[in-house]
Amino acid sequence: MTDYNDAGAAGAIHTRPSKTNPYEDIRSRGFPILTRTDFSDVTFLLEVEHPAMARAAKPGQFVIIILDEHGERVPLTIADFDRDRGTVTLVVQAVGKSTRQMQATLHEGGTLYGIVGPMGVPSHVSGAKKVICVGGGLGVAPIYPQARAFKEAGAYVIGVVGFRNKDLVFWDDKFRAVCDEFIICTDDGSVGIKGLVTLGITQALQAHVDVDEVVVIGPPIMMKGCVETTRPYKVKTMVSLNPIMVDGTGMCGGCRVKVDDRIRFACVDGPDFDGHKVDFDDLMLRLKRYKAQERDALERYDENCRRTQLPHEAGGAH
Amino acid sequence: MARKTIRSIPQQRALMPVQEPEIRAKNFDEVALGFDVPNALLECERCLVCPQPACIEGCPVNIDIPGFITRMIKHDYQGAYDLLTDSTLLPAVCGRVCPQEDQCEGVCPVGAGGTLEPVAIGRLERWLGDRAIAEGWRKVSHIERQPFRVGIVGSGPAGMACAADLAKAGCKVTIFEALHEPGGVLRYGIPEFRLPNSVVDAEIGAIEALGVEIKCNTLVGRLFTIEQMLGEMGYDAVFIGTGAGSPRFMDLPGEGLNGVLSANELLTRCNLMRAGQFPAYDTPLGLGKRVAVIGAGNTAMDAMRVSLRLGAEEVHCIYRRTETECPARKEELHHAEEEGIEFHWLTNPVEILGDANGNVRTLRCVRMELGDPDASGRRSPVVVPGSEFDFEADTVVYAIGTSPNPILGQTSKLKLDKRGYIQCDDSLATSLAGVYAGGDIVTGAATVILAMGAGRKAAASIKRYLGIRDSGRVYAPEHAGLDGSIFGIDLAERNFTHVRLI
Numbered sequence: 147m148t149d150y151n152d153a154g155a156a157g158a159i160h161t162r163p164s165k166t167n168p169y170e171d172i173r174s175r176g177f178p179i180l181t182r183t184d185f186s187d188v189t190f191l192l193e194v195e196h197p198a199m200a201r202a203a204k205p206g207q208f209v210i211i212i213l214d215e216h217g218e219r220v221p222l223t224i225a226d227f228d229r230d231r232g233t234v235t236l237v238v239q240a241v242g243k244s245t246r247q248m249q250a251t252l253h254e255g256g257t258l259y260g261i262v263g264p265m266g267v268p269s270h271v272s273g274a275k276k277v278i279c280v281g282g283g284l285g286v287a288p289i290y291p292q293a294r295a296f297k298e299a300g301a302y303v304i305g306v307v308g309f310r311n312k313d314l315v316f317w318d319d320k321f322r323a324v325c326d327e328f329i330i331c332t333d334d335g336s337v338g339i340k341g342l343v344t345l346g347i348t349q350a351l352q353a354h355v356d357v358d359e360v361v362v363i364g365p366p367i368m369m370k371g372c373v374e375t376t377r378p379y380k381v382k383t384m385v386s387l388n389p390i391m392v393d394g395t396g397m398c399g400g401c402r403v404k405v406d407d408r409i410r411f412a413c414v415d416g417p418d419f420d421g422h423k424v425d426f427d428d429l430m431l432r433l434k435r436y437k438a439q440e441r442d443a444l445e446r447y448d449e450n451c452r453r454t455q456l457p458h459e460a461g462g463a464h
Numbered sequence: 465m466a467r468k469t470i471r472s473i474p475q476q477r478a479l480m481p482v483q484e485p486e487i488r489a490k491n492f493d494e495v496a497l498g499f500d501v502p503n504a505l506l507e508c509e510r511c512l513v514c515p516q517p518a519c520i521e522g523c524p525v526n527i528d529i530p531g532f533i534t535r536m537i538k539h540d541y542q543g544a545y546d547l548l549t550d551s552t553l554l555p556a557v558c559g560r561v562c563p564q565e566d567q568c569e570g571v572c573p574v575g576a577g578g579t580l581e582p583v584a585i586g587r588l589e590r591w592l593g594d595r596a597i598a599e600g601w602r603k604v605s606h607i608e609r610q611p612f613r614v615g616i617v618g619s620g621p622a623g624m625a626c627a628a629d630l631a632k633a634g635c636k637v638t639i640f641e642a643l644h645e646p647g648g649v650l651r652y653g654i655p656e657f658r659l660p661n662s663v664v665d666a667e668i669g670a671i672e673a674l675g676v677e678i679k680c681n682t683l684v685g686r687l688f689t690i691e692q693m694l695g696e697m698g699y700d701a702v703f704i705g706t707g708a709g710s711p712r713f714m715d716l717p718g719e720g721l722n723g724v725l726s727a728n729e730l731l732t733r734c735n736l737m738r739a740g741q742f743p744a745y746d747t748p749l750g751l752g753k754r755v756a757v758i759g760a761g762n763t764a765m766d767a768m769r770v771s772l773r774l775g776a777e778e779v780h781c782i783y784r785r786t787e788t789e790c791p792a793r794k795e796e797l798h799h800a801e802e803e804g805i806e807f808h809w810l811t812n813p814v815e816i817l818g819d820a821n822g823n824v825r826t827l828r829c830v831r832m833e834l835g836d837p838d839a840s841g842r843r844s845p846v847v848v849p850g851s852e853f854d855f856e857a858d859t860v861v862y863a864i865g866t867s868p869n870p871i872l873g874q875t876s877k878l879k880l881d882k883r884g885y886i887q888c889d890d891s892l893a894t895s896l897a898g899v900y901a902g903g904d905i906v907t908g909a910a911t912v913i914l915a916m917g918a919g920r921k922a923a924a925s926i927k928r929y930l931g932i933r934d935s936g937r938v939y940a941p942e943h944a945g946l947d948g949s950i951f952g953i954d955l956a957e958r959n960f961t962h963v964r965l966i
Contacts, residue, residue: 436748
C-alpha cells in the first residue's frame with residue numbers, strides 16, 4: 147500500500163495520536179476540524195478528522211459535507227488525505243450561500259455537522275509514463291493527490307495550475323515537490339506565464355511529444371477548453387465532473403451527465419470520465435438549473451449578515 | 465358468545481376521517497387521520513376471527529391478525545400491541561404504507577363476496593402503532609446476550625427489521641446509513657402526508673431502545689468494504705439492505721434540459737432536505753407550475769401529490785397503459801384523483817422540448833393502445849400511428865422504476881445477477897459466507913413490507929448461520945404440549961442451568 151506521509155495541510159498545529167483501529171469509533175456526525183488555513187478572501191482549507199475516511203480515500207474521490215441541520219449537501223473533491231494523522235483535507239471556495247456560511251462559521255477546533263465519503267470511483271492511476279496534471283479554480287487542490295499518485299507510480303509529472311493572480315497562488319511548494327515540471331498560469335502574468343491553463347498545456351504538449359495522459363480538474367468551462375486543446379494531439383484526457391448532486395450515492399439521478407451520448411451518474415459512475423466524450427454543454431446548462439435560487443439565497447444571506455453585523459463578516463476569515 | 469357470521473358483523477367499515485381533498489392538497493399534514501377509539505373497536509367487531517385465518521398467510525411478516533384484534537376487543541390494547549410487534553417492528557409505518565389490498569385485506573373472507581369491504585386491518589394496525597407511540601409503550605424483550613456482532617448496511621425498512629430481530633436475539637447490531645438521517649426510503653422517499661417524520665423517528669427510537677447503534681454519514685463500500693466488515697472490523701455477519709438504486713430514464717431527446725428530474729430527486733429534495741421550506745433550508749427545489757409525471761406507481765403518486773402541495777398549479781400523470789394496469793396502491797390512486805391530479809392513460813412521451821434557456825417547455829407524447837398480452841400476461845401497449853401531440857409542461861418527473869445501485873458491486877466480490885441486483889439463495893445468503901441481503905437490492909423496487917419481510921427472513925438465516933436460537937418464535941405456553949419438553953418443562957423456556965459435573 148502506498149504510504150502518504152507528508153503533512154496533510156499547510157501548517158500542522160496540533161497532532162493527535164492516530165488510533166490503531168480507525169473503524170473502532172466511526173462518527174455519525176460532528177466531525178472535528180483540526181486546522182483551517184485561508185489562502186485568500188474566498189478560498190480556505192479545512193482539515194477534518196476522520197481516520198477511516200483518511201484510510202479509504204484515494205485520489206479523484208469526493209465527499210459531501212453538510213454545514214448544519216438546515217444545510218444542503220455540498221459535494222467537494224478531496225484535496226488531500228493523511229493516513230497517519232487520520233484526516234482529510236478539503237479546499238472550499240466561498241462563492242455561494244452555503245460556502246460563504248462555511249467560511250464564516252467553520253473554525254479550527256470546531257466541528258463539521260456532516261461529512262460522508264469517500265464517494266465516487268477513484269481515479270485510475272494508469273501506467274502512463276508521462277502525464278500532465280492540470281488544475282484550475284476549485285480544481286487546483288484536488289489535482290495535487292493525483293499528481294502525487296502518478297509521481298509515486300513512477301511517471302514524469304508535469305503540473306499546470308491556473309490562478310487569477312500571484313496573491314491567490316497556494317500549494318506551489320507542494321506541487322513542486324511532486325512535479326518534474328511545474329507551470330503556473332495567471333490571468334495577469336504576475337507570476338508564471340500570462341494566460342489560461344490551456345496555454346500551459348499547449349506549451350507542455352509541444353515540448354513533450356510523448357505525453358500519455360492529461361488529467362484535468364476545474365470549472366467545466368476550463369475543462370472544456372483543456373479537452374479541446376488536447377483533442378488535436380489525440381492525448382487521452384481525463385476530467386473530473388462536478389454536476390449538481392443531492393445524495394451522492396446513486397439514488398437521485400440529479401448528477402446525470404452525458405458521456406459518449408449515454409446517461410451516466412457522476413456520483414457512482416464517475417466523477418472521472420474521458421473528457422473527449424463528455425458533453426460539456428449539457429453539463430454547463432444543467433449547472434445553471436438553480437442559478438436564480440442560488441443568487442436569491444446568497445443575497446438574502448449577505449443582507450442578513452449586514453443587518454446583524456456578524457463580526458466574522460468583517461474579514462471573511464477567522 | 466355466539467360465533468360471528470358474515471351477517472352478524474357490522475356491514476360498513478368504521479369511519480376513518482380524512483382531510484378534505486381541497487384542503488389537504490395545500491398542506492403536508494396527513495391525509496388519513498386514523499380511527500378514534502369507538503371506530504377502532506367497531507372495526508374490530510367486523511373480524512370473524514376465522515379458525516384458519518387467511519390474513520396471517522397473506523401478510524409478508526405473518527402478523528397474528530385475529531389475535532391482536534381479539535385482544536383489542538377485550539380492551540387489552542397494550543397486549544394487542546405486544547402481539548402485533550412479535551411479528552412487525554414498525555406497525556405505525558406498515559399500517560400506513562402497506563398495500564393491504566394485495567395482502568391481508570385481499571384474502572379477508574369478509575371482503576371475499578365482493579359486497580362487503582374487508583376488515584380494515586391496516587387501519588387497525590396503524591391505530592395500535594400510533595397509540596403505542598402516544599402512550600410510550602415499549603415492548604420489553606428479554607434479551608439474552610450473544611457474543612456476536614452484526615453489521616447492517618442501510619437503515620431502511622429491510623435493515624431496520626433485520627436489526628431488530630437480531631438485537632432481540634442478543635447480537636450487537638450496528639446499522640450503517642449513507643445519508644445524514646436514518647430511515648432510508650421512509651425518510652427520503654415517502655412524503656410527510658403519508659408517513660409523518662415523527663412516526664419514523666418513533667419507530668427508529670424503538671430500534672435504538674433495543675440496543676441497535678445507527679451510524680449515519682457512512683457509505684459502505686467506499687468508506688470500508690463488505691470484506692473489511694467481515695475481516696478487520698470483526699463483524700460475524702453482515703446484512704445488506706441498500707435499496708433499489710438509480711432512477712431510470714428513457715433516453716429521450718431533451719432529458720438533459722433543466723426541469724427534468726427523477727421522482728427520487730424530487731422526493732429527496734422535498735422529504736429529506738426539506739426543499740419545500742427553502743430558503744429556511746438551503747436545498748432548492750426548482751419545481752415549475754405545470755408538472756408532468758411519467759409513470760403511475762406509488763412513487764409517481766407521491767411525486768405528483770408532493771408537487772401539488774409545493775405549489776404546482778397543474779399536475780399530470782402520463783402512463784402508457786390503462787388505469788387497470790396502474791401499479792399504485794388503490795388508495796393512493798384514489799387520493800391522487802380526489803386531489804385533482806389529471807391522469808392521461810395510454811399516453812407515452814417521445815421527446816422533451818426546451819426553450820432558448822434550456823428549460824423544459826413541452827412534452828411530446830403519442831397515444832397508445834393495448835395490444836396482445838406479452839409473456840407476463842399484461843397487454844403490452846403499442847403506439848397509435850400518427851397520434852403525436854404536444855403537451856405543455858415546465859417540469860417533467862420520471863417515476864418509471866430504478867436500476868440497481870452499483871456501489872457494492874464495484875467494491876466487493878458479491879455475485880450479482882444478470883440485471884445487477886445481488887444474487888441470493890432462498891435463505892437470502894449471498895455468494896459471500898456470512899453475508900445476507902434483502903429488499904430492493906435483491907428483488908428490484910418493491911414495497912416497504914416486502915423489504916421488512918426480507919429483513920426478517922435474513923435475520924432468521926443469520927441466526928441459523930451464527931447458531932443461535934430462533935427468537936422469532938414466541939414462547940406461548942398454552943400451545944406447548946409435551947412435545948419438545950423435558951420433564952414437562954418447555955424447552956423454549958430455556959429454563960435450564962448448565963451444570964458442570966466435577
